[in-house]
Each structure stands twice: as C-alpha cells, then as structure tokens.
Amino acid sequence: MNCKASKIYQKKVNVSKSYIQRIFKDQYSRTPMHYLSEVRIGRAKQLLTESDQEISSICFEVGFSSLATFYRIFKKHVGIPPNTYRSTYNKT
Numbered sequence: 001m002n003c004k005a006s007k008i009y010q011k012k013v014n015v016s017k018s019y020i021q022r023i024f025k026d027q028y029s030r031t032p033m034h035y036l037s038e039v040r041i042g043r044a045k046q047l048l049t050e051s052d053q054e055i056s057s058i059c060f061e062v063g064f065s066s067l068a069t070f071y072r073i074f075k076k077h078v079g080i081p082p083n084t085y086r087s088t089y090n091k092t
Contacts, residue, residue, distance in 0.1 A: 020032075036063075037073055037077065038077065040062040040063050040064065040073075041062075041073065041074055041077045041078065043062045044058050044059070044062045044070070044074060044082065045078070045085065045089075047061070047062070048082055048085055048086040048089070048090070049085075049086065049089045049090055049091045050091055055067075055070075055082050055083060055086070058082070059082075070082070
C-alpha cells in the first residue's frame, strides 16, 4: 500500500498503517505491496502479449516508477524477463 493511500485509510478509520497491513495480509495471504505487484505484472503480461507498446511504456503504464524495478519484479514473479515473455507468448 503506498504512503498516500495508507494515510487516507488511517485517517478515515483511525487505525495504524501496520494494523491495516496486518488485516490485509490475514485476509489475502499477501502484503498489500505484493498484491499490487501481482496486479501490475498481470496487466503487464496482457499488454506484452496483446500490444506492440514498448516495454518501457508498459512499465510506466502499469505503475512502476523505474524500468530496472519492473524487470526485477517481473522476472521474480514470472521467471523470465519481459522481453523473453513477449517473444514467447506474443499474440499480435
């Protein structure tokens, strides 16, 4: 969960960031940040296979702030880098 969203929730429900994160993890078996990464990587996989957008463009569109971080997290979640994923699973 990013800082801005976390602070908004904290103010609305008057609980700490760590408490919100603990509830989220108990409910979804992953941290808010891990969940967000999964959502971003899922969207990136879709764009890599269904569009001709540049990988850097996809990186920023799905919410990563750095290409290096995108490559690292993509490879961690998928097992291969985005360019290899695209060439293997491209539908266009």
